[in-house]
Amino acid sequence: MIKFTNVYKRYPGEMDVLQDISLAINAGELVFVTGSSGAGKSTLLKLISAVEKPTSGTIFFENQNLSYLKKNEMPFLRRKFGMIFQDHKLLYDRTCFDNVLLPLAINDSDPSDIGRRVRAALNKVGLLEKEKLMPITLSGGEQQRLAIARAIVSRPSVLIADEPTANLDRGYADEIMNIFYSFQQVGVTVIISSHEIPPTKMKYKELHISKGSLNNVPLLT
Amino acid sequence: MFRFLHNHYHALIQGLIRIRANWIGSVMMFLVIGITLSLPTTGFLLIQNASQISNKIQYEAELSIFLDKEIKAEQVDFLHSALKKNSLVKKIHFEPKLVAWEKLQAQLNLSSIEDGVSKNPLPDAFFISLNTLETKKIDSFVSDLKALEGIEEIVLDGGWVKKLRSILYLIKIGIVILGCLLITVLVVVITNTVRLQTLTYQNEIEVSRLIGATNAFIQRPFEYTGLIYGLGGGLVTLGILKIILVSFNLVADRVENLIGGNITLNTFSVEQSIFIIIIAMFAGWIASYIAAKQAIHKLEKNY
Ligand SMILES: Nc1ncnc2c1ncn2[C@@H]1O[C@H](COP(=O)(O)OP(=O)(O)O)[C@@H](O)[C@H]1O
Ligand SMILES: [Mg+2]
Numbered sequence: 001m002i003k004f005t006n007v008y009k010r011y012p013g014e015m016d017v018l019q020d021i022s023l024a025i026n027a028g029e030l031v032f033v034t035g036s037s038g039a040g041k042s043t044l045l046k047l048i049s050a051v052e053k054p055t056s057g058t059i060f061f062e063n064q065n066l067s068y069l070k071k072n073e074m075p076f077l078r079r080k081f082g083m084i085f086q087d088h089k090l091l092y093d094r095t096c097f098d099n100v101l102l103p104l105a106i107n108d109s110d111p112s113d114i115g116r117r118v119r120a121a122l123n124k125v126g127l128l129e130k131e132k133l134m135p136i137t138l139s140g141g142e143q144q145r146l147a148i149a150r151a152i153v154s155r156p157s158v159l160i161a162d163e164p165t166a167n168l169d170r171g172y173a174d175e176i177m178n179i180f181y182s183f184q185q186v187g188v189t190v191i192i193s194s195h196e197i198p199p200t201k202m203k204y205k206e207l208h209i210s211k212g213s214l215n216n217v218p219l220l221t
Numbered sequence: 222m223f224r225f226l227h228n229h230y231h232a233l234i235q236g237l238i239r240i241r242a243n244w245i246g247s248v249m250m251f252l253v254i255g256i257t258l259s260l261p262t263t264g265f266l267l268i269q270n271a272s273q274i275s276n277k278i279q280y281e282a283e284l285s286i287f288l289d290k291e292i293k294a295e296q297v298d299f300l301h302s303a304l305k306k307n308s309l310v311k312k313i314h315f316e317p318k319l320v321a322w323e324k325l326q327a328q329l330n331l332s333s334i335e336d337g338v339s340k341n342p343l344p345d346a347f348f349i350s351l352n353t354l355e356t357k358k359i360d361s362f363v364s365d366l367k368a369l370e371g372i373e374e375i376v377l378d379g380g381w382v383k384k385l386r387s388i389l390y391l392i393k394i395g396i397v398i399l400g401c402l403l404i405t406v407l408v409v410v411i412t413n414t415v416r417l418q419t420l421t422y423q424n425e426i427e428v429s430r431l432i433g434a435t436n437a438f439i440q441r442p443f444e445y446t447g448l449i450y451g452l453g454g455g456l457v458t459l460g461i462l463k464i465i466l467v468s469f470n471l472v473a474d475r476v477e478n479l480i481g482g483n484i485t486l487n488t489f490s491v492e493q494s495i496f497i498i499i500i501a502m503f504a505g506w507i508a509s510y511i512a513a514k515q516a517i518h519k520l521e522k523n524y
Contacts, residue, residue: 051431071521072435079433089428093242106434111227150432 007057035209041193082151084161097131121153141172236445254454259461261400411508419516440513447509451502
């Protein structure tokens with residue numbers, strides 16, 4: 001589904017952040033991208049979701065070479081991903097409901113169905129009764145869950161989460177991870193970056209980055 | 222189609238939310254647009270009224286042809302018949318010098334004996350109306366006449382109305398040019414305001430882009446904001462014109478009582494009022510389009 005071949009990434013005026021990355025992610029997999037802070041985890045996720053361009057190398061998504069994607073095709077590619085950003089990127093000038101509604105407005109969803117889908121997503125993360133509140137009034141864990149609701153509301157085939165549990169207590173973190181696992185269970189490809197692998201009984205693939213390179217860790221069970 | 226409409230409805234609501242979130246700024250914007258546009262429109266309204274009045278003045282080109290004092294009767298008859306035959310001539314009135322003299326005396330209320338003026342100083346004259354207003358035709362007609370024997374002087378009347386009309390026309394053009402310049406200024410001002418607004422909504426623009434919004438989607442609420450600025454501004458302009466009109470007519474009413482006559486300013490037609498609003502909305506739209514485009518362009522450095 002996702003395939004990197006000899007991908008390099010360098011930000012202007014920096015050294016190579018990622019070097020010679022080759023990897024493959026299959027549909028429906030649970031993938032952890034691990035590494036210490038500054039290793040390049042976020043950069044890797046941005047390359048997958050076409051937020052950043054590789055400096056060299058090729059990236060395929062569903063047999064589509066992202067380098068050949070035109071600028072006006074980019075929005076339609078991004079709609080296939082559900083993204084949870086390291087800093088949430090919630091909009092604090094509108095209610096929880098309206099935050100979750102944004103992707104549906106963007107991708108032109110059937111208007112008669114919008115309310116139902118927003119509530120289904122909020123329900124999934126346990127925030128249904130808070131739909132009218134402003135995000136600023138939510139706790140850190142709740143904000144993270146709101147960000148997840150926004151990512152899943154348009155039923156993407158790939159969920160990408162950048163350190164979704166970094167600043168959360170253990171209990172909250174487990175809750176969040178369980179939400180992700182439940183999506184992977186129903187066939188969604190889930191890619192999560194994290195300092196380290198959280199304790200789990202799930203089957204997963206680990207991509208460990210150190211100093212910008214991928215150390216291929218064999219698939220664990 | 223329904224989705225398309227819903228899309229625009231969503232953008233319109235977002236635009237309205239942004240207007241309300243910054244309502245003081247929005248009201249200022251309405252006033253800036255309204256007052257700026259009221260300058261050329263007031264001028265235009267005045268000129269339009271002046272033209273309407275000048276159009277009511279019925280006029281035709283008139284020639285006064287004064288003859289030699291020593292002219293013979295046959296020559297007068299010859300001239301009379303020559304003028305009659307000319308196709309440009311609509312009406313001829315011949316006034317013999319005696320008649321003119323009596324009229325003048327009656328007007329001045331004096332008699333020739335008392336005054337000691339025994340000799341009639343006035344010439345015979347033809348007063349003719351022409352059935353054309355074209356300067357070229359009239360000019361060649363006049364020079365033809367001058368070539369004839371027995372004609373002393375020809376005076377052309379009625380030209381002033383034409384001059385007035387051309388002056389009004391020139392002023393109209395000036396006002397249109399002024400209007401275009403002011404609209405350009407408005408576009409610059411609105412662009413700058415919306416550009417500042419895009420900074421306020423930077424977060425929303427960025428998130429929207431990241432989760433797959435097209436540029437059109439991101440721009441649309443700003444475009445609606447601009448359209449609403451234009452609509453508000455256009456309505457303010459119409460309001461200002463109304464106030465000017467009502468107060469002018471109030472004053473004019475009093476003056477009329479003193480000097481008689483009828484001075485009333487007419488307002489713009491419905492079509493013209495709608496046109497003003499459309500112009501204002503167009504300015505708002507084009508400005509916000511430019512501003513939003515720029516804001517997105519800045520974020521577009523990667524993809
Ligand atoms: N937009 C950027 N411009 C320049 N340098 C960047 C940018 N984003 C990340 N970096 C640099 O790339 C390196 C990897 O960053 P990142 O991918 O965020 O690591 P991680 O997510 O693993 O902490 C860091 O040294 C960081 O400073
Ligand atoms: Mg990171």
